[in-house]
């Protein structure tokens with residue numbers, strides 16, 4: 001699709017279809033292991049009283065969980081309008097709607113301002129990691145956490161085969177959705193160039209969880 005090289009419509013449609021099931025899964029099983037790790041890193045580094053931006057928030061359960069753990073307010077953005085609808089419903093059901101705002105947006109171009117920014121399994125769904133991470137880093141005044149496939153060490157061949165198979169199925173289904181394994185070194189360089197340093201790295205079976213801290217103030221013109 002020449003007019004949309006990053007396939008935002010196809011990504012939105014893919015997650016529109018999955019939104020309801022993902023919300024039900026969270027309600028019956030709770031957070032996944034990697035998401036628990038991300039939440040743990042945030043609480044260890046001071047979540048209480050902070051504002052949070054959840055990029056690619058899906059149905060909003062992580063952002064709402066951070067409110068239960070003491071964050072003061074949260075904003076969630078996602079390309080999927082169905083996921084955002086579920087997130088707003090879930091916020092109301094949980095009585096957290098006054099501190100939570102969910103909106104449809106492409107986070108690669110829509111900048112917000114928050115103390116903490118997270119992207120849980122989002123970079124792997126978007127081709128232009130540089131734009132997404134640059135906008136995310138410009139939105140964060142303190143911490144930036146993200147979860148990406150465990151594309152290193154002994155897990156690398158398995159992750160690469162799994163990603164290849166998923167992309168083959170998507171190609172056969174003629175969708176524009178693909179999974180991406182962005183080089184970890186490039187993500188690190190971009191964040192260092194934008195004033196962050198890695199402070200923690202943890203893993204679950206299939207995922208790596210990173211936490212970066214801002215070491216240099218953001219340039220006013222980027223905010």
Ligand SMILES: C[S@@+](CC[C@H](N)C(=O)[O-])C[C@H]1O[C@@H](n2cnc3c(N)ncnc32)[C@H](O)[C@@H]1O
Pocket residue numbers: 011012015022035055056057058059077078079080083105106107108119120121122125126132
């Ligand atoms: C694998 S899901 C993860 C959802 C949620 N973070 C979780 O862990 O359950 C990836 C989400 O990122 C969203 N997404 C991908 N690229 C995005 C972008 N550029 N802007 C906003 N949302 C995006 C997708 O619509 C999808 O809901």
